[in-house]
Amino acid sequence: MGEAVGAAEIDEHAEISNRRDAADADLALLDPTRTFTVRAADSPSAQGYTPFEGHELTGQVTATFVRGELAYDEGKVVGAPRGRYVKRPSGT
Numbered sequence: 832m833g834e835a836v837g838a839a840e841i842d843e844h845a846e847i848s849n850r851r852d853a854a855d856a857d858l859a860l861l862d863p864t865r866t867f868t869v870r871a872a873d874s875p876s877a878q879g880y881t882p883f884e885g886h887e888l889t890g891q892v893t894a895t896f897v898r899g900e901l902a903y904d905e906g907k908v909v910g911a912p913r914g915r916y917v918k919r920p921s922g923t
Contacts (some may be wrong), residue, residue, distance in 0.1 A: 858896045865891040875908050 869883040895903035897913050 857898065859892050860894040861890055862893050863890045865889070865893070867891050873906070875903075 866887055866889045869881055869886050869888060871879055871881045871884055874881065892903070893905060894901065900913070901909055902913060903909065
């Protein structure tokens with residue numbers, strides 16, 4: 832398992848990344864001690880259900896960076912959409 836890092840180390844890595852042209856990263860920050868109860872209504876997903884509804888879990892993502900930009904922060908999707916639709920084969 833990886834070692835936990837503090838905010839200073841994260842800032843240091845972000846500064847190093849910002850020094851290079853076109854540097855980007857996908858990164859999720861996790862609080863391994865935070866507990867929460869899973870609720871589909873609390874999810875940003877349009878799916879509307881989860882098989883884990885009502886389960887209490889430990890360990891929660893607190894922030895996500897996509898291509899080096901903050902995309903999710905403390906339960907809220909932030910910034911402009913960055914994804915693109917990828918059509919799947921129909922399976923016929």
